Amino acid sequence: MASVPVSVRPPGRPRDAEAEARILQVALRLLAEDGYSRMSLDAVAAEAGVSKPTIYRRWSSKADLATAALRTIQTSEPAVATGSTVGDLTATLQNFSRSLLRPNGMSLIGTVLAEEAHTPELLALFRERLVAHRRQQLHQILRRAQQSKELRPGVSLDAAVNMLVGAFYARYLASSTVPPSFAKELVDIVWKGLSK
Amino acid sequence: MASVPVSVRPPGRPRDAEAEARILQVALRLLAEDGYSRMSLDAVAAEAGVSKPTIYRRWSSKADLATAALRTIQTSEPAVATGSTVGDLTATLQNFSRSLLRPNGMSLIGTVLAEEAHTPELLALFRERLVAHRRQQLHQILRRAQQSKELRPGVSLDAAVNMLVGAFYARYLASSTVPPSFAKELVDIVWKGLSK
Amino acid sequence: MASVPVSVRPPGRPRDAEAEARILQVALRLLAEDGYSRMSLDAVAAEAGVSKPTIYRRWSSKADLATAALRTIQTSEPAVATGSTVGDLTATLQNFSRSLLRPNGMSLIGTVLAEEAHTPELLALFRERLVAHRRQQLHQILRRAQQSKELRPGVSLDAAVNMLVGAFYARYLASSTVPPSFAKELVDIVWKGLSK
Amino acid sequence: MASVPVSVRPPGRPRDAEAEARILQVALRLLAEDGYSRMSLDAVAAEAGVSKPTIYRRWSSKADLATAALRTIQTSEPAVATGSTVGDLTATLQNFSRSLLRPNGMSLIGTVLAEEAHTPELLALFRERLVAHRRQQLHQILRRAQQSKELRPGVSLDAAVNMLVGAFYARYLASSTVPPSFAKELVDIVWKGLSK
DNA sequence: CATGAATGAGCTTTCATTCAT
DNA sequence: AATGAATGAAAGCTCATTCAT
Numbered sequence: 001m002a003s004v005p006v007s008v009r010p011p012g013r014p015r016d017a018e019a020e021a022r023i024l025q026v027a028l029r030l031l032a033e034d035g036y037s038r039m040s041l042d043a044v045a046a047e048a049g050v051s052k053p054t055i056y057r058r059w060s061s062k063a064d065l066a067t068a069a070l071r072t073i074q075t076s077e078p079a080v081a082t083g084s085t086v087g088d089l090t091a092t093l094q095n096f097s098r099s100l101l102r103p104n105g106m107s108l109i110g111t112v113l114a115e116e117a118h119t120p121e122l123l124a125l126f127r128e129r130l131v132a133h134r135r136q137q138l139h140q141i142l143r144r145a146q147q148s149k150e151l152r153p154g155v156s157l158d159a160a161v162n163m164l165v166g167a168f169y170a171r172y173l174a175s176s177t178v179p180p181s182f183a184k185e186l187v188d189i190v191w192k193g194l195s196k
Numbered sequence: 197m198a199s200v201p202v203s204v205r206p207p208g209r210p211r212d213a214e215a216e217a218r219i220l221q222v223a224l225r226l227l228a229e230d231g232y233s234r235m236s237l238d239a240v241a242a243e244a245g246v247s248k249p250t251i252y253r254r255w256s257s258k259a260d261l262a263t264a265a266l267r268t269i270q271t272s273e274p275a276v277a278t279g280s281t282v283g284d285l286t287a288t289l290q291n292f293s294r295s296l297l298r299p300n301g302m303s304l305i306g307t308v309l310a311e312e313a314h315t316p317e318l319l320a321l322f323r324e325r326l327v328a329h330r331r332q333q334l335h336q337i338l339r340r341a342q343q344s345k346e347l348r349p350g351v352s353l354d355a356a357v358n359m360l361v362g363a364f365y366a367r368y369l370a371s372s373t374v375p376p377s378f379a380k381e382l383v384d385i386v387w388k389g390l391s392k
Numbered sequence: 393m394a395s396v397p398v399s400v401r402p403p404g405r406p407r408d409a410e411a412e413a414r415i416l417q418v419a420l421r422l423l424a425e426d427g428y429s430r431m432s433l434d435a436v437a438a439e440a441g442v443s444k445p446t447i448y449r450r451w452s453s454k455a456d457l458a459t460a461a462l463r464t465i466q467t468s469e470p471a472v473a474t475g476s477t478v479g480d481l482t483a484t485l486q487n488f489s490r491s492l493l494r495p496n497g498m499s500l501i502g503t504v505l506a507e508e509a510h511t512p513e514l515l516a517l518f519r520e521r522l523v524a525h526r527r528q529q530l531h532q533i534l535r536r537a538q539q540s541k542e543l544r545p546g547v548s549l550d551a552a553v554n555m556l557v558g559a560f561y562a563r564y565l566a567s568s569t570v571p572p573s574f575a576k577e578l579v580d581i582v583w584k585g586l587s588k
Numbered sequence: 589m590a591s592v593p594v595s596v597r598p599p600g601r602p603r604d605a606e607a608e609a610r611i612l613q614v615a616l617r618l619l620a621e622d623g624y625s626r627m628s629l630d631a632v633a634a635e636a637g638v639s640k641p642t643i644y645r646r647w648s649s650k651a652d653l654a655t656a657a658l659r660t661i662q663t664s665e666p667a668v669a670t671g672s673t674v675g676d677l678t679a680t681l682q683n684f685s686r687s688l689l690r691p692n693g694m695s696l697i698g699t700v701l702a703e704e705a706h707t708p709e710l711l712a713l714f715r716e717r718l719v720a721h722r723r724q725q726l727h728q729i730l731r732r733a734q735q736s737k738e739l740r741p742g743v744s745l746d747a748a749v750n751m752l753v754g755a756f757y758a759r760y761l762a763s764s765t766v767p768p769s770f771a772k773e774l775v776d777i778v779w780k781g782l783s784k
Numbered sequence: 785c786a787t788g789a790a791t792g793a794g795c796t797t798t799c800a801t802t803c804a805t
Numbered sequence: 806a807a808t809g810a811a812t813g814a815a816a817g818c819t820c821a822t823t824c825a826t
Contacts, residue, residue: 012787037231109309116303442786510623561758574747
């Protein structure tokens with residue numbers, strides 16, 4: 001009678017689990033540092049301490065690796081809850097500001113935009129993984145305010161979200177810096193524009 | 197005795213002035229289409245109908261050529277004058293929207309951001325030639341409104357400008373499209389936030 | 393005291409005999425389709441449904457596998473017996489023609505010739521397994537005719553065999569096609585040259 | 589009035605004419621020695637003493653280079669004229685024999701056959717440059733004999749050519765050697781088969 | 785014994801840059 | 806001054822072979 005094993009082990013040499021994480025981590029860093037087309041698989045392999053075929057076994061092409069690396073980004077920032085709409089907006093934007101100002105935070109955005117024509121998957125994934133999450137948080141804060149009648153009717157929440165988020169891009173593009181008080185100033189104006 | 201010419205002409209064959217313009221034009225287009233690192237001097241030379249040394253004679257390196265190409269951009273958009281602050285803001289932003297939605301309009305922004313670490317001159321020049329001009333126009337419109345007491349005191353004009361401009365970036369990053377009514381919606385909210 | 397088993401079975405898991413056949417079959421096909429140096433063990437393994445070490449356990453190298461694959465070829469064509477020398481020659485050559493015109497029939501010949509300098513075993517085996525068999529059939533037909541005094545004396549049977557067989561190669565090299573009547577025309581001329 | 593130069597010199601750095609010949613020569617040798625897929629441009633470049641881009645400037649791909657190399661082969665063998673049909677056939681075939689027995693003479697044929705499925709240009713060119721020439725010489729000798737009524741009517745000259753040429757291939761495939769008397773034996777049989 | 789993972793070396797091709805005319 | 810030719814270095818990707826389970 002055959003025994004029933006409790007935990008099966010897959011056949012063959014097990015994959016180096018750490019290598020996978022290391023490769024993705026290095027790829028993401030180089031993607032941000034160097035941009036997509038400058039990022040070389042040679043460099044990724046060398047820095048991750050693996051050979052190139054080890055990479056190609058897992059991902060079928062450079063674009064595949066890059067998108068996989070992007071996929072690892074998780075805006076796991078939890079939704080804030082300060083008790084007031086203005087407080088929530090400000091706190092959320094301050095989180096956003098911090099992530100943008102991380103080294104090469106804006107470069108990554110730049111590269112996915114620059115590659116839109118050649119490697120559109122990058123922008124698509126970036127949207128899905130990073131952009132959408134942040135926007136949804138802001139949307140939700142504003143929708144709650146709308147439901148509790150804090151906002152004047154007819155106002156476009158989408159436009160508001162674009163302004164709040166976009167202001168950081170504009171500011172960075174103008175000076176590569178963002179002052180600590182920036183989020184507060186934005187919310188101040190937008191709130192005046194939205195509330196009753 | 198040597199004669200003294202009234203107007204000196206440098207010795208040797210004069211440079212082809214048209215070629216220079218053509219090279220810069222092609223370089224700028226490829227910079228936007230392909231991004232900095234994908235842009236090849238071979239392609240620039242071929243499309244401009246010159247040889248590569250002809251390029252190197254004028255610019256010392258690829259980065260030098262790219263920055264020169266960026267330098268040629270002139271936001272020659274004249275300041276609008278519709279008679280009202282809201283009208284001026286809206287018209288200016290509509291111009292901005294048009295230029296962003298031109299083919300590869302956002303790619304160029306992407307590439308200068310992506311290259312910030314490797315070729316910071318690109319971002320610097322982009323700022324100087326394009327970003328600054330647009331921002332100054334908006335600033336001026338708002339400053340005039342401030343002087344005519346249309347605005348409530350203490351509000352940050354800089355933040356307002358960032359929101360108005362940045363909203364387009366945010367919108368593009370979220371969906372690669374910008375609806376025609378977008379400028380109007382933005383101004384609506386911001387104006388409510390700024391005015392008395 | 394140890395018992396003496398009547399039939400010894402080697403210890404451990406027995407080799408999968410079907411896999412062995414499958415591997416050789418796939419290898420032979422790829423050898424003909426792609427040529428020796430294009431044939432990849434990855435492809436062989438994948439198409440045979442085994443892993444590469446399974447191949448290396450049986451054959452020590454790519455060359456070893458290729459020669460083993462060639463070894464499996466058996467020209468099992470039975471000798472024909474039409475009643476006349478001319479009939480036998482024609483029928484035998486028609487068989488030959490069919491095998492040459494099979495997909496990649498000539499490629500395999502090409503590959504063993506091309507590899508003569510690098511992997512001489514291939515040509516040697518090809519001779520032993522395929523070439524020799526066909527030639528012996530023709531030789532035997534002619535020898536029988538010689539013994540029954542159908543041929544004029546002193547003629548080189550070897551030369552005749554070379555012409556009959558070689559004409560197909562020459563024809564293929566000249567046009568990649570062989571008309572159905574080809575065998576008959578050859579035998580016609582050769583027979584005129586050989587017979588009394 | 590502009591002077592009319594007798595010999596214009598093309599602009600730019602002149603191409604290294606010897607390099608071109610050297611590259612083709614090396615390529616042809618490696619093509620014969622190693623076969624098409626084994627032949628590497630690295631090896632060609634190294635042995636020709638040039639860099640790889642120097643090759644790519646002249647030929648757009650590996651296949652292009654290989655076909656160019658094949659194109660340089662000129663069967664410049666002049667038509668023989670011994671005074672008799674048998675003498676002409678024998679002399680022509682002896683020339684053929686010599687070229688086949690040159691180092692890697694048969695390997696080259698092997699590689700163009702082996703590559704027929706992947707790189708058909710090779711076989712096409714080989715036909716055009718080498719095969720056709722030799723066949724035409726033999727054809728012409730036989731046609732002249734036909735016109736002077738030396739041959740019996742209705743015999744296929746094409747079949748005869750295939751036998752004469754092909755016998756060498758068959759012989760090589762069977763033993764990698766060709767005895768000096770081979771051509772004579774062939775012509776002997778074929779002539780008996782063709783003549784009145 | 786068979787597996788999937790890993791590797792060093794190689795492939796064809798392209799690039800930014802410099803040389804020779 | 807302008808050209809076409811040349812180059813070293815690198816790119817993305819694949820292969821025959823070996824390792825670890």
